[in-house]
Amino acid sequence: NAGVTQTPKFQVLKTGQSMTLQCAQDMNHNSMYWYRQDPGMGLRLIYYSASEGTTDKGEVPNGYNVSRLNKREFSLRLESAAPSQTSVYFCASSEYSGTSSADTQYFGPGTRLTVL
Amino acid sequence: KQEVTQIPAALSVPEGENLVLNCSFTDSAIYNLQWFRQDPGKGLTSLLLIQSSQREQTSGRLNASLDKSSGRSTLYIAASQPGDSATYLCASSGSRLTFGEGTQLTVNP
Numbered sequence: 001n002a003g004v005t006q007t008p009k010f011q012v013l014k015t016g017q018s019m020t021l022q023c024a025q026d027m028n029h030n031s032m033y034w035y036r037q038d039p040g041m042g043l044r045l046i047y048y049s050a051s052e053g054t055t056d057k058g059e060v061p062n063g064y065n066v067s068r069l070n071k072r073e074f075s076l077r078l079e080s081a082a083p084s085q086t087s088v089y090f091c092a093s094s095e096y097s098g099t100s101s102a103d104t105q106y107f108g109p110g111t112r113l114t115v116l
Numbered sequence: 117k118q119e120v121t122q123i124p125a126a127l128s129v130p131e132g133e134n135l136v137l138n139c140s141f142t143d144s145a146i147y148n149l150q151w152f153r154q155d156p157g158k159g160l161t162s163l164l165l166i167q168s169s170q171r172e173q174t175s176g177r178l179n180a181s182l183d184k185s186s187g188r189s190t191l192y193i194a195a196s197q198p199g200d201s202a203t204y205l206c207a208s209s210g211s212r213l214t215f216g217e218g219t220q221l222t223v224n225p
Contacts, residue, residue, distance in 0.1 A: 004159075033213075040217070041217075042205075042215045042216060042217040042218070043160075043205070043207075043215040045212055045213070048212070058212065090159055090160070092160075100147065101147040101148045101167040101168050101169070101209075102148070102165070102167060103147070103148070103209065104148075104150055104162045104165050105160075105213060106162070107152075107159035107160040107161070108159050109158060109159045110157075110158070110159050
């Protein structure tokens with residue numbers, strides 16, 4: 001039982017390049033999330049997927065797209081990377097959509113992205 | 117918009133000391149309040165979840181309390197150990213999970 005896995009662990013891009021961050025969970029969770037973590041800003045929600053086939057914007061969606069490929073996988077795409085997207089990206093999953101008082105999120109190890 | 121604040125931002129204590137980390141939130145309409153631990157270069161690990169109808173939760177040397185009326189939660193760590201050194205984040209669950217910026221704890225041997 002690996003929990004939440006993310007690839008790659010590290011990535012360096014040049015401005016304007018594109019890439020996709022991959023996330024998978026093996027806990028049969030319904031909901032999945034993408035966050036970014038920046039010094040002084042804390043964790044901020046980029047996009048989330050409450051269930052397979054649905055996606056919604058979070059607090060900071062500009063410059064990103066997501067795909068909920070199936071129940072296990074949720075990818076985050078940067079179409080044209082900018083230096084402001086230098087950050088640590090975390091994927092998380094939860095059994096429900098966060099509206100249950102017993103719901104908690106399980107986090108992956110993160111992807112450290114630098115955009116030059 | 118929910119805002120979550122954690123004080124202090126950093127804390128350094130000697131091994132064996134009991135300590136309290138503080139978390140405050142502006143909107144009391146929450147489903148739960150959660151405490152996470154983050155080790156350097158790692159993801160977040162859930163420590164305790166207090167449902168909105170509960171007042172506290174305990175796990176080993178950790179005890180978390182919730183006072184919705186005052187918008188406050190505390191994480192109490194008893195008999196701290198060097199292995200407790202990490203960043204502790206609280207998060208309130210409303211329409212989405214809103215995180216504080218964390219308290220960086222260092223326990224010195």
